Amino acid sequence: MYVDHITLQDLIKYQGVKCEVLQGYYYDGNRDIRIRDEVKKLFELRLKYKKEGNPLQENIKLILNSIYGKTILSPIESKITIVNDKDAIRYAIRNYNHIVKFEGLDGSDKTIFKLTKSICRHFNFCPLGVNILSMSKRIMCEVFCTAEDLGMDIFYSDTDSMHLYNEDIPRLAEEFEKRYGRVLIGKNLGQFHSDFAEIHPGKQSLAYKSIFCGKKTYIDLLTTDLNEVAFHCRMKGVKQDVIALTANEMFPDSVQCFYDEDKGLMVPQGKFDKDSEFSVMKLYKALYDGQEIGFDLCKSSSPCFAEKFNFSLTTKTSFIRKLKF
Structure with a gap:
């Protein structure tokens, strides 16, 4: 088993593990912790933009999320090169040992080549990436x-x-x-707060009932003290509006639900109370009971494209993803 010092400390502290160190790397100098300051700057900058309603906060969020992935990047084993058609044969002769495939680009005088890429010069910063994960x-x-x-x-x-x-x-x-010696509840780095979006501004949303089907697939029926109802849904690989459309088609006699993008919640329509039968709840219950359900991802309000090797795009009319738990 391979671990870093953080995971080893936690295994001993939380699991009571006894271990024997066979071999490894150690650092006898001071640890470089400057990354903490940079992350804190980015985090505070995102809070500032988010408070202002500036969409730039999404870019900062992506930068923060990419720090881990970039530092522990896997080797890149292929590369794409585009050359003029008149030079394509000469390029192919010079690089034939590395060419995986090639194809002419539609409507242009270019040829695209996919080649194997040596990993001898690959570099990442995995000591930091491992520490971030741990x-x-x-x-x-x-x-x-x-x-x-x-x-x-x-x-x-x-x-x-x-x-x-x-x-x-x-x-x-x-x-x-x-x-x-730290405050648990809050919105600063390392703190926790409710992940449920507000149904009504200023009113806390709480889960009245929940269905957990499996990893990253669950639904919470949310209520407030104003007796409002909405749904916090998660389903890995399926968009929210597709979940709602599929549920409404499968259970037309139940209370229909639609995704409110502004609230980030699934919202029921018509007359109902928290004990009514809702289409999305019945959908998750069916998944929980082991039923296989197909979701057509092309029914989303977002366009569904397929990109080919030569960069041409086609519109997909159907893309079924089947889920079963």
């Missing part, structure tokens, strides 16, 4: 293990979130601060 797990372990030690129920967890009873949160936050 620290993200430590942040979750601190909360998980505190909740488990207090005997709290955790119904579902993902990379950076968990489902637990709302009334347990104050006790969890209090114990967390005692153990680690």
